[in-house]
Amino acid sequence: MNRSQQLAISENGFIFDPTTGESFTTNQTGLAILNRLKKNESSMEIALKMREEFEVSLEELERDVADFIDHLRTYGLM
Amino acid sequence: MRMKYETPVIQKCQTGLMNKFGSCPHYSRKIRTGIDDVSIDNLVEKYGSPLFVFSEKTLRERFREIHRAFSTRYPNVTFAWSYKTNYLPAICAVFHQEGAIAEVVSEMEYDKARKLGVPGDKIIFNGPYKSLHALEKAVSEGAMVHIDHLDEIYDLEKVADKLGRKIKVALRLNMDTGIRPQWSRFGFNVDSGQAMMAARRIHHGGKLIINGLHCHIGTFILEPDAYGVQVEKMLKLAYQIEDQFKFGIEYIDIGGGFPSKSKLKGTYLSPDLSVPAIDDYAEKITSAFYKNLRPGDFPRLILESGRVMVDEAGYLITTIHSSKRMPDGRKAYVVDAGVNILFTSFWYKFKLEIDREVQGVNEPSIVYGPLCMNIDVIDEGCLLPPLNRGTRLIVSPVGAYNVTQWLQFISYRPNVVLTGENGKVDVIREAEDLLDIERRERLPEHLLLSSKSS
Numbered sequence: 001m002n003r004s005q006q007l008a009i010s011e012n013g014f015i016f017d018p019t020t021g022e023s024f025t026t027n028q029t030g031l032a033i034l035n036r037l038k039k040n041e042s043s044m045e046i047a048l049k050m051r052e053e054f055e056v057s058l059e060e061l062e063r064d065v066a067d068f069i070d071h072l073r074t075y076g077l078m
Numbered sequence: 079m080r081m082k083y084e085t086p087v088i089q090k091c092q093t094g095l096m097n098k099f100g101s102c103p104h105y106s107r108k109i110r111t112g113i114d115d116v117s118i119d120n121l122v123e124k125y126g127s128p129l130f131v132f133s134e135k136t137l138r139e140r141f142r143e144i145h146r147a148f149s150t151r152y153p154n155v156t157f158a159w160s161y162k163t164n165y166l167p168a169i170c171a172v173f174h175q176e177g178a179i180a181e182v183v184s185e186m187e188y189d190k191a192r193k194l195g196v197p198g199d200k201i202i203f204n205g206p207y208k209s210l211h212a213l214e215k216a217v218s219e220g221a222m223v224h225i226d227h228l229d230e231i232y233d234l235e236k237v238a239d240k241l242g243r244k245i246k247v248a249l250r251l252n253m254d255t256g257i258r259p260q261w262s263r264f265g266f267n268v269d270s271g272q273a274m275m276a277a278r279r280i281h282h283g284g285k286l287i288i289n290g291l292h293c294h295i296g297t298f299i300l301e302p303d304a305y306g307v308q309v310e311k312m313l314k315l316a317y318q319i320e321d322q323f324k325f326g327i328e329y330i331d332i333g334g335g336f337p338s339k340s341k342l343k344g345t346y347l348s349p350d351l352s353v354p355a356i357d358d359y360a361e362k363i364t365s366a367f368y369k370n371l372r373p374g375d376f377p378r379l380i381l382e383s384g385r386v387m388v389d390e391a392g393y394l395i396t397t398i399h400s401s402k403r404m405p406d407g408r409k410a411y412v413v414d415a416g417v418n419i420l421f422t423s424f425w426y427k428f429k430l431e432i433d434r435e436v437q438g439v440n441e442p443s444i445v446y447g448p449l450c451m452n453i454d455v456i457d458e459g460c461l462l463p464p465l466n467r468g469t470r471l472i473v474s475p476v477g478a479y480n481v482t483q484w485l486q487f488i489s490y491r492p493n494v495v496l497t498g499e500n501g502k503v504d505v506i507r508e509a510e511d512l513l514d515i516e517r518r519e520r521l522p523e524h525l526l527l528s529s530k531s532s
Contacts, residue, residue, distance in 0.1 A: 015088070023091040027438065030086035056083035060466065067403050068086040074407030075090060 003077055004037040017077065024075065029054065033068050037078075043069060084437045085464035107440065107463055110431035110472045113393055115501040118433045118470055126509065127397040127470065128415035130494040132477060134172060136391035141176045144336075144383060147360035152367060154378045158202050160334055161187040163384030163478050164392075167194055168496050168506035173387065181382045185212035188221070202331070202382070204250065204292070206264060213237050217245050224248045224292045224331070226265055231280060238285040248290030248331065249276055253311050255304040261296045268293075268311050274318065281323040288325040291316055294333025294382065298342065302354050302362040308332060309366035317372065329378035332363065338389030340475045341427045356386065385478040392477025394420060395433075396456075398469045399448065409443040409462070413471060416447025416454045419491055420476060421483040423456050433470040436463040445471070449488060481507070486515060 008016040013031045015024040026034065032053070036046045047061040054061070072078040111118055113131050121129060141157070148155045158181035159173040165187060170180070171194060180191040183205035191201050198219025206226045208216070210233050216223055217237050225231055225247050238245045250265030251273050266273040280286045295308050309332060316327040336359055339349040367379065396415035404410050417423050430445070440461035447454035456473065465471075484491060494507035 024088050025091060026088040027084055027086060028081075029084050030088050033086055053081055054083040055080045060083075063401075064085055064464075067401065067409075068088065070403035071088055071407060074403065074405065075088070 002037065002040065004034055004072070007034070007038075007077065009034055009038075015077075020076070022075075024077075029064070030068060033065055034072075037069075037072075085466075087438050087441060087464060089439060089441065107436065108429065108431040109433070109435060111433060113472075114497040116497050116503055118395060118472065121495065121503070122395060122397070122470065124503075125493045125495055125505065127395055128413075128419065128492045129395045130419075130476070130481060130492065130507075131393045131395060132166075132169060132388075132494070132496045132506070133391045133393075134496050134498045137169065137172045137388065138176060140387050140391060141173060141178070144356050144386060145177070147356045148364065148379065148381065151360055151364035152376075152379055154376045156329075156378055156380045158331075158380055158382045159387070160382050160384030161191065162482055164388050164481055165190055166481055166494060166506050168504070169388065170194055185209060185215075188212065188216060192219070202292075202380070204382075208233075210236065214240065217241065222246075222248060222290065224250045224265075224290070225276070226250050228276065228279070231276065231283070231286065235283050235285045244285055244287050246287045246289045247280070248292050248329070249273060249280075249288055251291060251293040251312065251315070253293060253295070253308065255295045255307040255311075257296050257299060257301065257304045259296070261294065265293065268315055273315060274322075277319045277323060277325075281325070288319060288323070289327065290329040290331060290380075291319075291327060292331035292333065292380075295335060297335050298337045298385070299335040300337055300352060300354065302358045305332065305359060306362040306366040309363055310370050313367070313370040316377070327377055329380050330367075331380035331382065334381065334383040334385070336383055336386040338385045338475055338478060340389055340422075341429075343425055343427050389475040389478040392475060392480070394473040394476045394480075396471050396473060398465050398467055398471065400467060401465070404444065407442075408459075409441055409464070410446060411443060411462070411465060412446045412448060413456065414448055415456070415473070415492075416449040416451075416487075416489075417456065418447075418449060418454075418485040418487040418489075419480065420447070420456060420473065421480050421485075422476065422478065426475075428457065428473045428476070430457060430460055430462070431472040431474070432463075432465065433472060436465060436469070438464040486510070490515070 013026045032050055033046055043065045047065045051058050051061055114133050114135055157178045159178040161182045179200040180196045181202040182188045182191055198221045201221045203216045203221045203223045213233055214237050234245055251268050252262045252265045253268040254260055266276045280288055291312050293308055295304055312330050319325055320327055337353045339353055341349050394415055396413040398411050399414055400412045402410050440463050443460055443462040444458055445456040447456055490510035493505055493509040496504045496506045
């Protein structure tokens with residue numbers, strides 16, 4: 001289940017998980033990924049779209065998006 | 079216009095975990111762009127990665143600092159470079175140029191010292207295993223042989239018979255100085271009377287002359303007082319031997335064991351706080367000399383320091399090859415240097431520096447080596463910012479023991495370079511290739527694949 005839709009996410013990267021009461025912080029790129037995950041976009045779609053917004057190679061983005069999603073899983077947010 | 083990119087990170091907000099030392103520095107990191115005047119980029123571009131780098135400037139400065147600490151307090155001091163700590167010829171040569179004699183613990187090390195041009199009488203020959211052949215060679219060349227056990231007394235008496243002359247020797251000792259674990263496997267025990275018995279046996283044999291005493295109380299000794307106890311016991315024994323057997327004890331070799339500024343795993347304080355200054359050791363040792371020496375007697379004080387001289391002069395540059403997220407959330411990096419070339423990683427927590435400015439907060443990370451072995455972990459828990467592939471980590475201090483205890487395992491050992499003055503860089507050990515690995519290997523003819531297929 002994609003739990004990202006249940007998260008409360010502020011514009012400056014503060015994340016609140018109402019299920020557990022835990023809170024997190026993320027940076028601008030992390031925020032961009034989370035907002036796209038909430039829209040049920042796949043990791044590949046996210047990487048392709050973010051590449052148009054940020055100065056970064058697709059390879060690096062793919063790797064970072066995958067790693068970020070892995071990290072969300074370890075926090076139980078995915 | 080596209081926005082500036084930063085690696086995405088997410089961190090859990092922790093509460094209730096604060097301590098009196100403050101929070102961890104999420105944005106602080108150590109950056110190193112060069113060693114002496116040579117940039118990390120240039121070093122890797124020219125000599126590859128991984129790469130061991132030694133700073134000649136640091137080697138010489140360290141030697142002079144430690145030598146000064148003792149020679150300004152006692153009039154008769156000699157340093158012996160501990161070959162086993164690092165016996166690359168260039169490293170040994172630097173210390174010999176600075177005035178150190180050689181301290182070796184095997185025939186191979188003895189041969190290395192001789193090949194380098196060190197005269198036999200400037201070599202201390204230690205160790206529990208010295209073949210009769212090695213003893214004969216060392217004695218005939220005037221080396222200072224330190225006897226480890228009774229069998230060596232018998233062997234040296236045979237050598238004396240063969241050479242037709244008496245041989246000067248030193249007794250290696252062990253004792254309780256309050257340090258645990260107590261190093262008792264080398265030499266003769268002072269506290270039990272074993273050392274005096276050995277001296278009596280030597281006197282009775284009439285073929286050997288005891289002219290020195292040697293003791294090494296342990297390694298990474300963080301308590302300077304232990305050396306004070308050691309010196310007191312050694313000098314008391316020296317005078318007992320002189321008085322009873324009429325030998326003249328010309329030197330007292332207190333070994334080494336001074337710690338470097340490296341952090342042992344499991345220690346809480348940083349080395350800057352936990353490791354005493356070299357002056358503290360010098361003060362305790364020389365004070366114990368003055369307290370226990372007879373008037374007008376100044377036997378030579380020999381120190382066999384290794385680690386403290388060389389550790390901080392050595393760096394290992396390694397490159398991040400890949401990264402992954404572990405199931406527990408930690409970031410893991412795979413670098414191109416493994417524990418096979420970084421032997422001290424088993425007990426040191428190294429300083430890790432990054433070769434460039436990196437954006438993003440630090441996160442708990444693991445640094446793995448490239449070996450297909452579970453034990454290949456350079457650092458099992460450190461804080462690193464998000465690092466891209468190709469970023470270099472500079473690992474230090476690595477000057478002691480790594481380039482002697484390293485293992486050739488599944489890959490080639492890398493270049494070792496020495497940075498000199500004015501940005502000069504010399505290769506002091508070339509990277510290996512397949513020829514080095516296979517030079518001594520032989521394939522019986524009946525196992526040749528080509529002959530089997532034909």
